[in-house]
Amino acid sequence: xxxxxxxxxxxxxxxxxxxxxxLSGDLSDVTRPGQFVNLxxxxxxxxxxxxxxxxxxxxxxxxxxAVGDGTxxxxxxxxGKEIDCLVGLGNGYDVAPSGDAPLLVxxxxxxxxxxxxxxxxxxAGKRVTAILGFNTKDEVFYEDEFRALGxxxxxxxxxxxxGRRGFVTDALAGLxxxxxxxxxxxPMLRALYRATxxxxxxxxxxxxxCGFGACMGCTCKTVTGxxxxxxxxxxxxREEILWED
Amino acid sequence: MxxxxxxxxxxxxxxxxxxxxxxxxxxxxxxxxxxxxxxGTFSFKGTTAEPRFGNATPRIAETPAxxxxxxxxxxxxxxxxxxEELPKLKRVFKKPVMANVSGFSIAEYAEVVxxxxxxxxIGWFEVNISCPNVHGGxxxxxxxxxxxxxxxxxxxxxxxxxxxxxxSPNVSDVTEIARAVESEGADGVSLINTLLGxxxxxxxxxxxxxxxxxxxSGPAVFPVAVRMVYQTARAVKIPVVGMGGVARAEDxxxxxxAGATAVEVGAANLVDPYACRNIIRxxxxxxxxxxIENLQDIIGGANK
Numbered sequence: 001x002x003x004x005x006x007x008x009x010x011x012x013x014x015x016x017x018x019x020x021x022x023l024s025g026d027l028s029d030v031t032r033p034g035q036f037v038n039l040x041x042x043x044x045x046x047x048x049x050x051x052x053x054x055x056x057x058x059x060x061x062x063x064x065x066a067v068g069d070g071t072x073x074x075x076x077x078x079x080g081k082e083i084d085c086l087v088g089l090g091n092g093y094d095v096a097p098s099g100d101a102p103l104l105v106x107x108x109x110x111x112x113x114x115x116x117x118x119x120x121x122x123x124a125g126k127r128v129t130a131i132l133g134f135n136t137k138d139e140v141f142y143e144d145e146f147r148a149l150g151x152x153x154x155x156x157x158x159x160x161x162x163g164r165r166g167f168v169t170d171a172l173a174g175l176x177x178x179x180x181x182x183x184x185x186x187p188m189l190r191a192l193y194r195a196t197x198x199x200x201x202x203x204x205x206x207x208x209x210c211g212f213g214a215c216m217g218c219t220c221k222t223v224t225g226x227x228x229x230x231x232x233x234x235x236x237x238r239e240e241i242l243w244e245d
Numbered sequence: 246m247x248x249x250x251x252x253x254x255x256x257x258x259x260x261x262x263x264x265x266x267x268x269x270x271x272x273x274x275x276x277x278x279x280x281x282x283x284x285g286t287f288s289f290k291g292t293t294a295e296p297r298f299g300n301a302t303p304r305i306a307e308t309p310a311x312x313x314x315x316x317x318x319x320x321x322x323x324x325x326x327x328x329e330e331l332p333k334l335k336r337v338f339k340k341p342v343m344a345n346v347s348g349f350s351i352a353e354y355a356e357v358v359x360x361x362x363x364x365x366x367i368g369w370f371e372v373n374i375s376c377p378n379v380h381g382g383x384x385x386x387x388x389x390x391x392x393x394x395x396x397x398x399x400x401x402x403x404x405x406x407x408x409x410x411x412x413s414p415n416v417s418d419v420t421e422i423a424r425a426v427e428s429e430g431a432d433g434v435s436l437i438n439t440l441l442g443x444x445x446x447x448x449x450x451x452x453x454x455x456x457x458x459x460x461x462s463g464p465a466v467f468p469v470a471v472r473m474v475y476q477t478a479r480a481v482k483i484p485v486v487g488m489g490g491v492a493r494a495e496d497x498x499x500x501x502x503a504g505a506t507a508v509e510v511g512a513a514n515l516v517d518p519y520a521c522r523n524i525i526r527x528x529x530x531x532x533x534x535x536x537i538e539n540l541q542d543i544i545g546g547a548n549k
Contacts, residue, residue, distance in 0.1 A: 001278070003519060040516070045463055046307045047516060070307075086518070209305040209314065210515035213274055215267070216290075216319045217305035219298070226298060226319070 001088050001212055002029040006037075006060065008081040011074075014063070016138040018109065019075050020053070021062045023083065030055050032092025033117035034183070034203055034235050037062070038211035040084040044070045047086065049211050049230070051183070051203075053112035054119070060087075063112035063141070089211050090234050093117050093201050095124065099178025104130040104151070105168050105192055107184025111142055113203060115149075117181055122150050129154070131171045133188065137162035169195040180238070190243055200238045204229050220244075249528055251285075251541050253507050254407035254432040254484055256341055256368045258285035261540060262497065262525050265488050265511035266291050266345035266371065266411075267316065271330040276337035278518050283525055285507060288343040288371050289326075289334070292361070294353045296322035301455030306444045311463025311490070312512055313442050315456035318347055318376060323357045331364055341368020345411070347376060351386075351399045359403040368407070371486075372400055375413030375438035376460075387413035387438070390425035397429035407432035409486060412477075414466075415441050419473050420480035427481045435486035435509065436477060437470045463512040466490045471503045478504020478545055492520070494527035501540060502547040 006025035014020045030037075030052060037060070038047040048070050054061040066075040077083070095117070102121055104114045111132050121128050128151040134140045135158045143163075146153045154171045155163030164171050168184070169191045180200030182192055189202050206229040209215035213231035220227055222240040227233055249260035264275075264287040271289050275281050299319030306313040321330065323346075334342065344367045348354035358370055374387035374396055386392045393410065400408055410426040412419055414437035423434050439460025446453040470489025478485045487505030491497060492513045500508045513520040528540070537543055 001518075003517070044307065045309075045311055045512075045516065046305070207303040207305050209312065210268075210518070212518060214270055214518070215305065215314065215515050216299065216316045217314065218302065219304075219319055220302070221298065 001086055002026065003084070003086055005082050006085050006087075008077050008079055008083065009059065010079060011077050013075070015141040017066050018139065018141055019064055019066060021064070021074070021077070023060045023062070024058050025060075027055055027058055027060055027087060029088030030060065031088060032094075033120055034092035034113050034201075035088060035090045036211070036234065038086040038089055039074070041070050041073055043073065046209065047211060048074065049089070049208050051113040052116060054116045063109065065109045086211060090230060091232060093181055093203070093235055095120055097179060097199060098126055098181070101127045101129065101177050102179045102181060103175065103177035104128060105133070105180065105182040105184070106130070107133045107168060107188040108135070108139065110182070110184030110188070110203070113183050114181060115142060115145065118146055118149050118151050128152065129175055129177060131156060131168045133157075133168035133184065134162075135159065167191065172196065193238065193241065193243075201235045202238065202241060203234045204236060205234065206230075248532065248539050249525070250539075251507055251544070253486070254369060254409070256407065258507055260285045260525050260528065261501065261505075261507040262521050263287055263343065263486070263507055263509045264514050264521050265509040266373065267314075268511045268514040271326070271334050272342070273333045273337050275518060279522050281338055282340060283522055284340075286340055286343050286368060288345045288509060289330075290320050291318050291345045291347045291373050291376065292320050292323050292326050292357055293318060293347050293349070294323055294356050296320065296325065303453060303455055304459075306453045306459065308442070308444065308461060308463070309465060311461055311465035312515070313444055313454060313459035313461055314439070315454045315459035317456060323360050327360065327364060331366065335366055338366075342366050343369045343371050343409075345371045345373055347373040348396075351395055354396050355399040355403050358400045362404040362406065370400065370404060370406060370408045371411050371435055372396060372408060373411045373438070375411050375415075387422065388416050390421050393422050394425040394429045397426040397431050401430040409433040409435045411438055412436040413438050414469060414473055414489070420476055423477045423481045427483050431483060433484040433486060433506070434477060434481065435488060437466070437473050437489040440466055440469065462490065464490045464492055467492075467496060471499060474500060474505050475503040475548065479548055494524050494531040497524060497528065498531060498535065498537065498543065501543050502545070504545040504548050506544055
């Protein structure tokens with residue numbers, strides 16, 4: 001983890017309520033796809049954790065949904081804006097166990113952290129399939145970008161307005177895959193866990209206080225004991241997940 | 246003796262800045278970010294007799310100029326604290342540490358203090374009788390002068406080390422509790438713990454926190470804390486450790502003028518892991534600005 005000031009290069013809307021921000025600065029502590037950064041926004045007390053979508057050299061890409069007061073304010077940040085950031089947070093995905101044909105499954109703003117992962121896996125010669133799930137066509141983003149990487153891409157929308165109708169799990173039939181990497185709402189993670197039987201890495205979201213392991217605000221129970229989603233997570237392996245209730 | 250040096254219950258602190266319990270873990274993880282020996286000391290994560298998972302999530306909510314938390318005393322229990330956490334701390338922290346202890350019965354407080362008493366690195370006990378996030382637990386001890394006195398009496402028998410009682414602001418007269426623990430042999434008091442609060446998610450029409458209520462901290466509570474430290478320092482002869490919303494060097498000086506011998510910093514650590522180090526580094530410059538030669542001299546300065 002490192003505290004650093006990043007400068008906004010570009011910040012623009014790419015889908016309904018969804019924005020892409022690129023920032024430049026010292027990213028030496030950003031080491032793995034699936035990590036996150038924690039941004040101090042003017043006028044808000046706690047930082048905002050946002051998953052890393054991509055990192056190339058000294059340029060960081062974040063994709064976020066303007067849902068609350070903080071992220072709506074962030075959507076107005078323009079080029080040149082400086083943001084106090086904690087970078088390199090969380091464990092991130094481990095590409096080692098992917099096998100030859102990893103399957104990447106993202107739901108909504110769970111899609112972004114899979115992008116750098118897909119790029120990394122394709123560069124390692126893996127046959128990557130990505131299922132990108134959204135509610136409706138206005139919310140779809142990054143379909144073309146995943147294709148441009150050379151991934152086999154399946155888009156699903158709940159209302160059928162684009163791609164295949166239904167949930168991400170409805171797109172599993174007929175696909176062959178060696179391993180699962182996923183990020184998205186918890187009901188989606190759980191459905192995917194039940195619908196697949198290969199190993200995988202699941203990225204979880206929790207409300208956080210600090211984002212670096214101090215406050216115990218995001219603790220969850222796992223097979224291997226209590227884990228802080230911000231520090232020992234956000235990525236848990238299939239074997240260690242304990243679904244609550 | 247440096248300009249920042251103070252003495253807390255007979256133990257010297259190189260500076261009065263102390264990360265508050267629950268915002269600094271057992272210290273060693275912050276040692277990845279900077280040399281934590283720069284701190285006066287720190288108060289480690291509230292420790293109970295048995296391991297505790299804590300409350301259901303969400304445990305954190307943002308508020309204007311602050312936050313609510315309802316972590317619920319998650320900790321590995323005193324046995325593992327001694328076996329696993331303190332040895333890790335010892336490798337990176339060479340000063341006496343403040344042991345924060347909690348309990349659900351008077352016997353539990355005594356048990357935890359008794360077990361930790363043998364640990365050489367512990368310089369003080371901070372006995373939390375004010376956690377608002379545990380049902381049927383700590384809070385009731387901290388809101389009743391007789392119960393607060395009973396806890397003090399029980400832990401006093403278990404150790405010769407200095408004992409500070411951590412007091413709740415959720416009472417009508419904090420000085421009554423402070424006097425009660427002083428009369429049973431407390432060496433100091435620390436305050437304020439968090440103020441009981443609540444947030445409702447208006448989209449879901451439900452309380453946001455898993456625990457429903459939580460404790461408010463951050464700059465929003467700072468003036469409340471200054472007031473209670475001021476009142477308490479006038480009411481007792483034992484040292485007062487001030488906390489509640491402290492975020493910068495000026496706040497440390499304000500707390501000390503109100504009567505604090507040392508100052509804990511809580512929520513600020515969660516926003517900025519370097520908060521305490523930065524406050525310590527800023528103190529000499531701010532002291533120069535206000536013509537303060539030594540911090541020890543200003544304790545209770547606004548009380549005179």
